[in-house]
Amino acid sequence: MLQAIMVEPGKIEFNDVPVSKVKPYQIKIKVKRIGVCGSDIHVNHGKHPYTSYPVVQGHEVSAEVVEVGSEVTNVKIGDKVTIQPQVVCGECYQCTHGLYNDCEELKVMGFQTTGMASEYFVVDASKALALPAEMSFEHGAMIEPLAVAVHAVRRAGDVTNKKILVLGGGPIGNLVAQTAKAMGAESVLISELSKYRLEVAEKCGIKTIDAKNEDILNGIIANFGNDRADVIFECIGINVTINQAINSARKGSTIVVVGVFAEMANINMGYVQDHELSLLGSAMYREEDYVKAIELVNEGLIDFDTLITHRVKFEDYAKAYALIDEQKDYAMKVMIEID
Incomplete structure (x- = not known):
């Protein structure tokens, strides 16, 4: 088989x-779609802090099951699936308390261990989640980033009737905003510099602040009133x-950091404390986030199609990164096709 190696x-x-030969507890999948995410871009630029060469x-994927081991019961041949890409120890405090996404020995396929760009x-069948038969492979590959968004929103607790500000209108920021809205937020606002990404957010039913031309605090107050946002999601890194999140937050409110920071952040912790x-x-x-993500898609509450902007054949993998570098804001979600 062909395998793409950076x-x-x-x-x-x-x-x-x-x-590889399929063991009793494993499955073999035929990979159909791979999404390129912001962390992949860091790897391509040599700036991911936890990846070597x-x-x-390949960690945002959809696939078809083509072989199952003798002990596998959760999926069958012909199923559409997506894969949880975490490789965990199963023994640390976090793993033994259901918090395996924070495993002390966490490795992620595509970063610290072999990804699915092949x-x-x-893979172990326990990492596979069956997708609805009617879901497209493109949408199936978007379940992983949507699960990121679901987990982030859940970190803030119940967002029902809350006012939500999202800093960053890229794919993850957009999906966090859509998820917060789908999970009952009263009002959701994205702050973004790119005119194109602002337009994408508005097509997805999200209000926006043009951070290039508008003061963010003024935009928050204009949309939410003097009480500002209940929760702020930082989705750029x-x-x-x-610092915008910290400086514009209402006293006593919550900031959820979703963006991956390639460099050390310098923030005013005195302000956070005071x-x-x-x-x-x-x-x-975690798995429950994938399950909720699939549920939200099934209920028609998430718009994936507006986010998928480019498609590249597997053999042209490097072109995906060239597109992202050249078109920047206009390349929201690039899909790698393998069929």
């Missing part, structure tokens, strides 16, 4: 490698936006 930042090679990427992939802000991290997801 041998160094910005360089992908294809190798013909054997498919060579590395096989024609076939053998840079100094500017985490304003009694709750500053929460959000890392990946």
